[in-house]
Every structure is written in C-alpha cells, then in structure tokens.
Amino acid sequence: MIHVGVNGYGTIGKRVADAVAAQPDMTVSGVAKTRPNYEAETAVRRGYDLYAAIDDRADAFADAGLDVAGGLEELIEASDIVVDCCPSDIGPKNRPVYEDRDTPAIFQGGEGADIADVSFNARSNFEDARDADYVRVVSCNTTALSRVIAPLEEEYGIEKVRVTLVRRSGDPSETGRGPVNDVLPDPVSIPSHHGPDVNTIFPDVDIDTLALKAPTTLMHTHSLNVTLESEPDESAILDLLADESRIFTIPETADIDGAGKLKDYALDSGRPRGDLWENCVWAESVGMEGPDLYLFQNVHQESDVIPENIDAIRAMVTDVDAAASIDRTNEALDVGLESLFDAHDDREAVPVDD
C-alpha cells in the first residue's frame, strides 16, 4: 500500500485525495490545510487525517473544533510520497522540506518546470518519471494538449501545432477572479506559456499557442489546428481519438453544445463534483483540409490532471508500467465516458410510430 500525503487541500488537492482513496494500491496518509475552513471540515468528514500545514496555526484548528494529527513534518513522516497541491509558487519553498525528509513529491502545473526533474503526462512520457524524486504534473491545458498530440504524433507525425485557448477566468469557487464582462487576450503577445509547456513533454513538436480569458468558470475551450505529415481522413482521426481512454469524443446525438451541458452530463452520470477527467472533443468539429486537422475541445480544469497525478505516483514509487497504471487508475475512477455511448449502440432501436 502506498501512503500518499496531500499538502494543500483546495481545488486540486481534494480531488487528488479522493482519487488516491479510490485506488486499490494507495491510501491517504493525511491532508495538510493552512486554515480550518469548510474544506478542512469536509476533509475530516471524509475520514482523512488533518494536518496543520503551518505549525503556528494548529491552535486555529483546535479553536474551530477540528482535531489535527500534527504539522507538515508529521504528515511527511507518515507518507511514502507527497502530492503538493499548494497554490503556484509555494512549491519552491516546500521542496527543501520534502528533500530534508528524503520524501519524493509531485508538484502541480502552476509551478515552473524547474521545480522538478521531470514534467509529466501519463500518455506521453510515463517512463521519464520512473524512480524520479520530484515530478511536476503539467497544467490542465498542457495535459489536454498532450493527450491529443501523443496519438497524432505516433500515428501520422506532426509538422506544426497551432492552438487558441479560451481560458475560464477562474474556478467556480474563486469568487474574486475575473474578467466578469470582457474577453481578454492573456497574454496579449504570443506565445502564451502553454506552447513552451507542451515542449517540456514533447521537446521536438513545433507549437504556437495564443490564449484569451473569458468570463466563464466551467471549462477551458481549445481551437486546434494540427498540420500532419500525412493526410488521413476524418473518420481515421475520429477512430484514433475515440481509442484514447482519456479523450471523450462527443457524439452528435448527445446534443451537447458547450460546457454547461457537458457539466450537466457529468453530474447526471454521477460523476463526483461533476468532474470530467477526459478531454471533451466535439466529433462534429473534427475536420481535415489536406494535411491540416481542425478540432474543438473542452477541458475541465479542476479535474483532468487528477488521473495524471495518480499515474505519476505509480511511475515514481512502483514498477507498474504505463498501460497497467493508466488502466488501474481509469478503472478505479471510472474514467471513460465513451463507453457509456458504446453501450447504447448495442441496444436495439425502439420503433417509433409516425
């Protein structure tokens, strides 16, 4: 059993903890919080041992009626590996704390690539993280781009990738963020940080990215143009993407036109917190013009990196290979919306009277 500590229990941390708890080979050793807010209360309710991330705040937890099992040092002692889910830029302060205790750690995509020895995406470079002590799971957008680039690169070769990212302005719980009434080029000059970040996974892929921020909270939207080294037809591309376990190709019959219905579908499907761990690619958007592939995809920023964190843990502290880890993670979380639609295909059509 791998004992996993989670330091920073916010949007990403609470999902990582639940995903760890769902794995047959992992257990949550505890979660560290800075303050006793509603998330700390639900962590206790979910049965996780709570640790005070900052030692002199332990009394605040006691005052709020929440028992803590110790400070960050004790959480690290209780853990084989720590998943650091603190806000961007806290990671560099935390890495020496993990190093002092010889404990491997995973950082998140808001940190610079130099926080870790390896930037990670399970589908693309699982083995690079084998036995590494410090790994960074790339951001939600870079994760989604890597999941599309990997199969295209392997099957057809890639000459050039061009992506426009329409980013959500903040997560639903981030009440202070904006814009609330504008669409901002962000950054206004190219490239956005996403292209260089993709190159931490695919150093040889030629990619340009532009990004905007829009007044929505649910998901990011990507418009992709990939110039391939051959000219497959659209159905071959659709088959290729549909075979990827972490890509959901939205069928026309689903009648899903955007993030609102995608999230509604996730909630109706019983997904925890309405999470969508898969890239959501509109099948109808997949088009070829000569060697140029075009498509639209949506990315649930709060959850697509969660299965990647689980696979990173296995790459770092077990000898399980990429395919077996991805399968195990997918099965434990029930990743793979596509399969629900496949099941429908097996049913006989209901005759309808005119």
Ligand SMILES: NC(=O)C1=CN([C@@H]2O[C@H](COP(=O)(O)OP(=O)(O)OC[C@H]3O[C@@H](n4cnc5c(N)ncnc54)[C@H](O)[C@@H]3O)[C@@H](O)[C@H]2O)C=CC1
């Ligand atoms: N929210 C998102 O859409 C995504 C975020 N990420 C990355 O994941 C990381 C975490 O982001 P979120 O979960 O969104 O942030 P968040 O703000 O929701 O959660 C961070 C948590 O860490 C706590 N914290 C603050 N300082 C701390 C410290 N010194 N020690 C322990 N805990 C501390 C905060 O109180 C909060 O509970 C960032 O690097 C971010 O860029 C990656 C993919 C998507």
Ligand SMILES: O=C(OP(=O)(O)O)[C@H](O)COP(=O)(O)O
């Ligand atoms: O990692 C993310 O996005 P990114 O791939 O644009 O860096 C998350 O959506 C967090 O983005 P934020 O920095 O707008 O909170």
